[in-house]
Amino acid sequence: xxxxxxxxxxxxxxxxxxxxxxxxxxxxxxxxxxxxxxxxxxxxxxxxxxxxxxxxxxxxxxxxxxxxxxxxxxxxxxxxxxxxxxxxxxxxxxxxxxxxxxxxxxxxxxxxxxxxxxxxxxxxxxxxxxxxxxxxxxxxxxxxxxxxxxxxxxxxxxxxxxxxxxxxxxxxxxxxxxxxxxxxxxxxxxxxxxxxxxxxxxxxxxxxxxxxxxxxxxxxxxxxxxxxxxxxxxxxxxxxxxxxxxxxxxxxxxxxxxxxxxxxxxxxxxxxxxxxxxxxxxxxxxxxxxxxxxxxxxxxxxxxxxxxxxxxxxxxxxxxxxxxxxxxxxxxxxxxxxxxxxxxxxxxxxxxxxxxxxxxxxxxxxxxxxxxxxxxxxxxxxxxxxxxxxxxxxxxxxxxxxxx
Ligand SMILES: [Mn+2]
Numbered sequence: 001x002x003x004x005x006x007x008x009x010x011x012x013x014x015x016x017x018x019x020x021x022x023x024x025x026x027x028x029x030x031x032x033x034x035x036x037x038x039x040x041x042x043x044x045x046x047x048x049x050x051x052x053x054x055x056x057x058x059x060x061x062x063x064x065x066x067x068x069x070x071x072x073x074x075x076x077x078x079x080x081x082x083x084x085x086x087x088x089x090x091x092x093x094x095x096x097x098x099x100x101x102x103x104x105x106x107x108x109x110x111x112x113x114x115x116x117x118x119x120x121x122x123x124x125x126x127x128x129x130x131x132x133x134x135x136x137x138x139x140x141x142x143x144x145x146x147x148x149x150x151x152x153x154x155x156x157x158x159x160x161x162x163x164x165x166x167x168x169x170x171x172x173x174x175x176x177x178x179x180x181x182x183x184x185x186x187x188x189x190x191x192x193x194x195x196x197x198x199x200x201x202x203x204x205x206x207x208x209x210x211x212x213x214x215x216x217x218x219x220x221x222x223x224x225x226x227x228x229x230x231x232x233x234x235x236x237x238x239x240x241x242x243x244x245x246x247x248x249x250x251x252x253x254x255x256x257x258x259x260x261x262x263x264x265x266x267x268x269x270x271x272x273x274x275x276x277x278x279x280x281x282x283x284x285x286x287x288x289x290x291x292x293x294x295x296x297x298x299x300x301x302x303x304x305x306x307x308x309x310x311x312x313x314x315x316x317x318x319x320x321x322x323x324x325x326x327x328x329x330x331x332x333x334x335x336x337x338x339x340x341x342x343x344x345x346x347x348x349x350x351x352x353x354x355x356x357x358x359x360x361x362x363x364x365x366x367x368x369x370x371x372x373x374x375x376x377x378x379x380x381x382x383x384x385x386x387x388x389x390x391x392x393x394x395x396x397x398x399x400x401x402x403x404x
Contacts, residue, residue, distance in 0.1 A: 003261040004174055006099035009054045012167070013064060013071050013100075016052065019163050020066025024116050025124040027052055027062040028146040046142065047347040048126050048164045050262055053098040057089045061146070062100070063112060071100040074109040117153045125150055127159035166354030169344060170362035175263065176387060179346070179364060180396055182219065182260035183385055186267050187400040189213035189258070197252070197271060203228040203242040206254065214258045223264030224349045227255040230273070234379025235372040237339055248274035251284070251404070253379055257349065264349040266366050267397050268383035272404045280378060283371055284404045286318040287380045290369045291402065294341065298367070298386055298393040302359045311341045315369060324373065336371055345385055363388045364396070 016025065029049045032040040045056050053062055059076035073095070078088040091103035104112065116123070128143040150157045171179070189210050200206050206228045214221055225240040231250035233239045246252065250273050257265035270284060293314050297307060315337050319325045325332050342365045344351035353363060365388070370381030384397045 003178060004054065006054070006097065008172070008174055009052060009097075010099040011172075012052050014069075015167055016064060016164070017066050017069045019167070020064065020124065022067040022120075023122055023124055024066065024120050025062075025064040025126075025160055026113075026146055026150060027064070027126045028142040029053075029055065029058055029060040029062075030140045031142045031145075032058045033140065046126070046140070047168070047351075048161070050347060051164070051168055053100065055089065055094060055098055059142070060089075060094070061109065063109065065116070071098075071102075072109070072112065073098060073100045073103045074106055075103055077106060113150070113153050117155075121155040123150050123154040123157050124160035124163075125157055126161055126164065127157075129161070161352075162354060165352035166356070168346060168351065169354045169356065170360055171346065171364055171387075172362075175346065176362075176364070178261050178263045179265070179385070182223070182258045182263050182265040183267070183396045184399075185214060185217055185219050185258045185260060186256065186265040187397055188217070189256070190254070190267065190269060190400050193254075194271065197273065200246055202246060203230055203233075203244050203252075206246075206252070207242045207256075210254075210256050219258035219260050220262075221259060223257040223259035223266065226257075227253065227268075229253045229255075229379065232374055232377040232379065234270070234381070235374040237372075246273055249277070251276070251280055251378060251380060253381055255381065255383065262347055264345060264347070264351075265397070266345055266349055266383060266385060267400065268368055268370075268381045269400065269402065270380045270382060270404060276404055279376065281404070283322060283373070283378050283380050286322055287369055287371050287382050288402050290314050290318045291367060291382045291384070294369060295367050295384065295386055295393065295395060298359065298365075298388060300359055300361045300388055300390060300392075303357060304359065307359070308341075311369075315341075318369075318371065322371070324371070336373060337369070338372070339368075339370065341369060342366055359388045361388050361390045 027049050030046040035041040061074035063072040094103050132139045192213055193209050207226050227239055228242040229239045230244055230246050230252050234253035251270050252273055253270045255268040294311055297310050316328045316333055319336055324336050344353040345364045345366055366383050367386055368383030372379040382402050384395050387394045387396055
């Protein structure tokens with residue numbers, strides 16, 4: 001297995017130089033977040049920083065100069081006791097992993113920035129994302145700190161996230177290979193767990209076997225908190241408690257994905273525990289057919305607006321057939337299908353696609369229709385990972401049957 005290495009990260013920085021038009025870019029790594037009194041969460045890197053450096057340690061910065069086409073990594077100051085307990089990354093290892101031209105100290109970086117500001121009134125930065133209120137969580141403070149620092153030094157600071165999202169949206173062959181490995185591992189874990197479904201008593205037992213499978217086979221772990229949801233639990237879209245008892249006669253929704261060398265898989269299947277009822281079969285079949293029809297829409301140059309309109313027509317038709325809504329313009333449509341049909345997939349499990357007008361070859365997106373009927377205790381979602389190719393599409397998770 002070939003994994004992304006120095007040449008990949010160096011190549012990505014070369015692409016960014018072309019977009020900087022002689023300007024400079026500052027990309028901060030994430031900082032560590034508190035988990036408990038004196039313990040931090042397992043560290044997860046900011047995706048843009050990883051894409052441009054391959055470095056999986058907190059508090060580093062990347063500086064890029066588009067005119068000189070040169071790169072600097074700024075090493076954080078690591079206290080001795082942190083070094084002892086958590087380890088740190090030496091400058092020579094940082095250079096080796098990322099292929100950057102130079103590793104400098106924070107003090108050297110300060111004078112680098114002041115000097116850069118004399119010839120560049122404008123600095124680009126990976127800015128603070130605007131949606132923390134929507135999600136109701138605190139943002140990683142790293143981007144805010146970088147933004148504040150640059151605001152003090154430069155006349156103008158502009159957000160570069162959209163440019164990076166556009167770049168990252170079109171996957172390179174090495175990225176597609178790596179994602180395929182993450183997806184294959186996830187498919188195999190499903191195939192390992194499925195024949196034993198009758199033997200599980202609790203949702204967490206199913207989760208535990210996926211976790212074990214991922215780790216035993218070299219994945220970093222889960223790409224996101226897994227959802228193992230029986231019966232009506234499946235109607236809570238982000239249900240991650242995974243602690244209910246499994247009951248015969250219910251459906252079990254499993255939304256799970258391995259992370260491998262930084263890349264995510266994201267697959268959902270819904271299975272019957274025991275013999276499914278006629279209604280469960282009907283709903284499952286409706287979602288399965290819709291998913292097949294929606295995947296068939298995907299092709300290069302498809303305008304996203306057109307895609308969304310076609311998806312709505314397919315989903316509304318399914319809901320009419322299940323007698324959940326009366327007509328195609330019934331306002332209850334979003335009650336039974338409340339989430340987006342697709343999202344980009346890559347380093348982030350919800351990878352930005354860079355607000356494209358049309359689909360482009362190399363983009364990877366999920367197709368995940370779902371129908372949720374809390375009053376009947378039925379929630380069905382089926383999700384595959386689709387690569388847009390030059391001529392159409394390739395379902396990267398096609399090996400896993402979608403039957404119930
Ligand atoms: Mn998904």
